[in-house]
Amino acid sequence: AKSIPTPSSQMCILWSSHANTLFTAGVSGIIYAWDVENREEKYEKFHMGGPGRDGKLSPKSHTDMVLDLLALPSLESLASASMDCKIMLWDIHTGKHRKCLKGHTKGVRSLSYSTEWRFLVSAGFDYDALVWNPYVEHLILRLHGHTSSLCTVRVIPDTPQIITADSEGVFKVWDIRSFTCMQ
DSSP states (O other): OOOOOOSSOEEEEEEETTTTEEEEEETTSOEEEEETTTTEESGGGOOBSSBOTTSSBOSSSOSSOEEEEEEEGGGTEEEEEETTSEEEEEETTTOOEEEEEEOOSSOEEEEEEETTTTEEEEEETTSOEEEEETTTTEEEEEEOOOSSOEEEEEEETTTTEEEEEETTSOEEEEETTTTEEOO
16 A cells, blocks of 8 residues: 655545546645655646745635545546635646636535536535536526535436535435426
């Protein structure tokens, strides 16, 4: 077995076979890309976000902990969700910042993507799931209906459905075609 020491606590982990890279992120708001074979950072010590070569925080960084990572292979991107209310899209091969999606009023906890419908769904502590067009940084709509913070969101593969779950144990099933609550 191998171990890779990290500079801070890591809150999420994602293996991308597409990029042959292990991505981790955590309390610092920095996303790391790891070459597992060599047990070192990829991109010539470049972090996705965090301090630049001058020691100052890059304006294209998360400013709070990252809670979820999601690969978007059709966009050649990695999405990150943070307590700073932002979703960032990064180039999965170079680590460079691509887009910032803003619309949550509280931290973002979970991400899911529909390859068939080509939209990104995010869930956060502000009780709503947000549906995004990640190709153009555009918020499509908010799925209202929960009365507590959302814990997760998932697009159900091979169906036109999204499921959301909140901290009170309530699950809701949404129809992708009309974005209405089915159950």
